[in-house]
Amino acid sequence: MSAPTLTFLYNYGTSDTAYSGTGGADGDWKVIDINTCKKIYTGGGILGTLPIPTCAAGTRDATIRPITGVNNVPQIYIEDATTMYHVPLASGNPNTNRHVFAVYVDGTCTSDIYLEYWDDDTCSSTNLPVLSGTSAYPHSMVNAIRTTASAPPSGWTGASSNAEYLAGFAHRLPLKDASSVSNEAVYFNIYISIPYDSPLFHNQPVETFRYLYS
Amino acid sequence: MERNLINVKHMDSLDGKIYGISNTVTMVNPYKCYFIAHYPGGRVIKGNNLFDTGWDDLPDGIIRLQYKLSTGHVINIPKYRAYLHLVECSESLNGGRIFHSVNIKGMGDKSIINFKIVLKQDLYSKFKIGDIIVSEEKEFIQTPSWKFAGV
Numbered sequence: 197m198s199a200p201t202l203t204f205l206y207n208y209g210t211s212d213t214a215y216s217g218t219g220g221a222d223g224d225w226k227v228i229d230i231n232t233c234k235k236i237y238t239g240g241g242i243l244g245t246l247p248i249p250t251c252a253a254g255t256r257d258a259t260i261r262p263i264t265g266v267n268n269v270p271q272i273y274i275e276d277a278t279t280m281y282h283v284p285l286a287s288g289n290p291n292t293n294r295h296v297f298a299v300y301v302d303g304t305c306t307s308d309i310y311l312e313y314w315d316d317d318t319c320s321s322t323n324l325p326v327l328s329g330t331s332a333y334p335h336s337m338v339n340a341i342r343t344t345a346s347a348p349p350s351g352w353t354g355a356s357s358n359a360e361y362l363a364g365f366a367h368r369l370p371l372k373d374a375s376s377v378s379n380e381a382v383y384f385n386i387y388i389s390i391p392y393d394s395p396l397f398h399n400q401p402v403e404t405f406r407y408l409y410s
Numbered sequence: 411m412e413r414n415l416i417n418v419k420h421m422d423s424l425d426g427k428i429y430g431i432s433n434t435v436t437m438v439n440p441y442k443c444y445f446i447a448h449y450p451g452g453r454v455i456k457g458n459n460l461f462d463t464g465w466d467d468l469p470d471g472i473i474r475l476q477y478k479l480s481t482g483h484v485i486n487i488p489k490y491r492a493y494l495h496l497v498e499c500s501e502s503l504n505g506g507r508i509f510h511s512v513n514i515k516g517m518g519d520k521s522i523i524n525f526k527i528v529l530k531q532d533l534y535s536k537f538k539i540g541d542i543i544v545s546e547e548k549e550f551i552q553t554p555s556w557k558f559a560g561v
Contacts, residue, residue, distance in 0.1 A: 198462035202501055230505040306496055306553050317506040318430035320532050375551060404502040408513070410465045410495055410555040 199409050200303030204228040205381070206274055208249070210284045212293050212347075215381045219302045232276050235403065237388045239271035246271060248282040255280060258398075259390050266333065266389040289387035290339070294347035296385045299371065299405060304378040307408035308370035311384060313338050313362040313401045322364040326388065326399040329361075333391035336363035338401070340386040344372050348385055362386075368406070377407070428508060437530040438539055440509055442480035445495060447472045450560055460509055460529075465495040471560035477512060477527055483540035485527055490516030492558045494551065515547070517556070522547040 205215060209224025221227050228235070239245045240259040247255075253276065259269045271287055273280040285293040299309060313336065315321045322328060322336070329335045341348045341359035354361030360369040371382035428435040444457035447468055457464040475487040487493070494515040500508050514525040526543040537543070 199460070199497070199499070204503060228503060230501075230503055233503075235503060306551065306555065312500070316430035316433075317502055317504070317508065318428050318433045318435040318532060319500055319508055319510075320430065320433045320435065320534060323432075376553065402502045402504060402506070404500045404506075406498065406500040406510075408496040408498050410463065410497075410553065 203300040205298040215298045234275045236273040237269040266391045269388045290352045294343040298381045300381045301377045305407040310368040310406040312368040312404045324399045325397045327363045330393045332393045335361040338362040343383040435532045439480035446476040448474035470558040473560045492517040492556045
């Protein structure tokens with residue numbers, strides 16, 4: 197067996213339907229090209245929300261830090277060299293949308309696939325403010341939930357069942373909750389919360405997927 | 411989709427460097443790491459690399475198993491009833507890929523012994539390339555990739 201080929205996908209449509217492809221774009225599901233694309237969390241600032249379904253690459257709206265509680269970053273886009281593509285089912289999180297982001301495995305992982313967030317490609321530290329949290333929010337600000345088997349509950353957070361506040365190896369999220377993943381898609385939903393005592397930052401953590409193969 | 415390794419583009423014949431915010435990781439050359447399986451009669455089968463390992467093409471009947479790293483380390487695995495070879499890696503959305511370890515699992519009479527061969531080192535970790543972390547596992551991984559040892 198050789199290393200499985202992972203394809204990272206996002207649902208560009210408004211219909212909460214599963215991916216039926218085998219590793220390429222299929223229907224509303226588009227491929228996140230790891231060589232050219234970035235995942236952008238934005239909105240909730242002066243502009244409120246950015247234009248949908250697309251806007252020019254480089255467009256940003258800084259999320260306003262709330263006076264109390266948390267403010268969830270309201271929009272996620274996938275940005276390539278020229279265009280940002282809105283991910284509508286990720287808007288307004290925490291929502292109950294199930295088929296938002298997916299990883300398709302062509303081949304076999306002899307383990308689960310673990311979603312992790314790190315400071316950078318070295319996968320060795322989680323010191324960025326978005327991953328280290330604050331006094332009032334003492335964990336990562338990245339909330340993610342596994343939705344491969346079922347939709348998330350309303351109002352879910354990283355503390356919910358099947359969810360995690362993503363930060364490094366210790367706080368990672370298995371996307372299938374099984375000992376192997378083979379020729380299938382696994383799903384997750386994700387958002388970032390900005391607490392009232394957050395420092396001002398523009399962070400670029402790295403989203404990684406860890407697995408084993410023979 | 412391309413599967414180039416943008417975070418090890420400076421890789422030479424020995425290893426690759428991955429530069430982070432405050433840390434630098436040195437990784438083995440994934441194209442020059444492979445297992446060496448010995449069979450009766452002096453027959454030897456070498457694996458390919460960390461991408462296309464060749465493990466599942468191996469026949470049963472291994473009498474001796476070794477693992478060779480691009481750095482020159484050769485790890486000899488003790489004799490067990492069966493072996494399983496697993497590579498641990500991470501892929502990132504920005505195109506990076508990092509190989510953490512090769513896990514050679516040996517099936518004993520009552521437990522599974524895992525030999526975790528470290529494939530990277532950095533400025534903070536106490537483990538270096540070629541270090542071996544031995545642990546006992548109670549859980550059996552069900553996969554057809556187990557290879558039985560020869561007598």
